[in-house]
Amino acid sequence: MIKARITVTLKNGVLDPQGKAIEHALSGLGFGGVGQVRQGKVFDVELAESDKAKAEADLKAMCDKLLANTVIENYSVAIT
Amino acid sequence: MKSAVVLLPGLNRDRDMIAALTKISGTPPITVWQTDTEIPDVDLITIPGGFSFGDYLRCGAIAARMPVMRAVAEKATKGVMVIGVCNGFQILVEAGLLPGALMRNTSLKFVCRQVKLQITNANTMFTRRYQPGQIIRSPVAHHDGNYFADAETLRRLEGEGQVVFRYAEGTNPNGSINDIAGIINSQGNVLGLMPHPENLIEAAHGGSDGRALFESALGIAA
Numbered sequence: 001m002i003k004a005r006i007t008v009t010l011k012n013g014v015l016d017p018q019g020k021a022i023e024h025a026l027s028g029l030g031f032g033g034v035g036q037v038r039q040g041k042v043f044d045v046e047l048a049e050s051d052k053a054k055a056e057a058d059l060k061a062m063c064d065k066l067l068a069n070t071v072i073e074n075y076s077v078a079i080t
Numbered sequence: 081m082k083s084a085v086v087l088l089p090g091l092n093r094d095r096d097m098i099a100a101l102t103k104i105s106g107t108p109p110i111t112v113w114q115t116d117t118e119i120p121d122v123d124l125i126t127i128p129g130g131f132s133f134g135d136y137l138r139c140g141a142i143a144a145r146m147p148v149m150r151a152v153a154e155k156a157t158k159g160v161m162v163i164g165v166c167n168g169f170q171i172l173v174e175a176g177l178l179p180g181a182l183m184r185n186t187s188l189k190f191v192c193r194q195v196k197l198q199i200t201n202a203n204t205m206f207t208r209r210y211q212p213g214q215i216i217r218s219p220v221a222h223h224d225g226n227y228f229a230d231a232e233t234l235r236r237l238e239g240e241g242q243v244v245f246r247y248a249e250g251t252n253p254n255g256s257i258n259d260i261a262g263i264i265n266s267q268g269n270v271l272g273l274m275p276h277p278e279n280l281i282e283a284a285h286g287g288s289d290g291r292a293l294f295e296s297a298l299g300i301a302a
Contacts, residue, residue, distance in 0.1 A: 014228060017186045017255070066145060069138055069174065071181045072228060 002047045002055045008068045008075045009040035043067055052079060081298040083109040083124040086152065088143045091130030091167060093276065100278035101126065104294045114146040119155055124297050127152070129166030129221070129276060139182060139224045140170030149175045161205060161297050162270040166222055169262070169272035178265055178272045179237065180229035185222070186255030192221040196248040197261055197275060201241045204264055206271045209292035215248050216289035218275035225254040225274035227263075237263055245273055 010016050016038050023037035045062070049055040059077045068075040083101050087094055094111075101109045101124075109126070112119050119125060132143035143149065149171070156162050156177055164172040172178045185191060194217055202212040210216070229237065234257065237243050245262035252259045254274070262273025277290025295301070 015183070017184050017188050021188055066141065069181055072183065
């Protein structure tokens with residue numbers, strides 16, 4: 001069994017209203033020096049697969065087909 | 081002209097769409113379910129609004145991967161008209177049938193109100209019963225209607241007249257880039273829009289500004 005963590009983040013230049021709101025809330029809590037905050041998603045995926053290369057290819061295909069919208073999002077796959 | 085309505089779990093404007101198509105065309109539309117792999121011969125397929133699959137992951141993302149959407153894509157390639165309203169628009173962009181993406185409203189608030197729309201292209205199969213530049217009213221009700229496309233896509237949309245509806249007179253409810261409310265594909269037979277024209281088709285609705293969209297598509301004289 002392979003476990004992987006997929007991280008999906010917004011591409012640079014894509015407006016992130018939620019990140020902006022979080023940024024303001026952090027400043028409001030008194031945290032000084034908070035720069036830009038961008039919100040993303042994390043998926044922990046378990047795969048019944050022993051071949052690491054095959055798993056990585058499958059996980060990337062999952063990102064391209066469903067987990068990320070590549071019009072606005074980047075993704076990274078880390079096998080843990 | 082025959083029409084169909086795509087049904088998916090979590091949509092909630094399907095009955096509004098069925099009522100609008102029935103009233104305007106005189107014939108009830110065929111309904112197709114998410115697992116259907118074939119759509120009968122129709123001239124127009126509509127995808128209504130709502131929250132398909134709870135809008136989990138991203139709005140319209142799960143719905144766009146259902147078997148029925150492959151059937152919709154096949155029909156669209158053959159030139160059949162497709163209209164996606166609200167969640168239907170989100171599903172069409174997630175399915176890759178329209179360019180760009182629909183993101184969270186910049187206000188972060190769900191907006192439910194009436195807006196004004198400008199017909200920016202009256203030379204489409206969906207808008208030919210409107211006048212160029214005409215301003216119409218339309219209800220909106222969404223949380224994720226903030227249209228985004230990269231600079232190159234945007235240039236192409238604007239240059240090719242693919243922006244069909246624009247929020248008019250400072251009524252942009254969601255921060256949509258270039259005030260975009262609705263677009264068509266390059267072939268001109270797939271339309272996606274966030275507003276709900278099906279909810280403004282008769283006097284009981286308080287107006288019929290949305291009616292001409294369906295009359296245009298269904299080839300019905302006003």
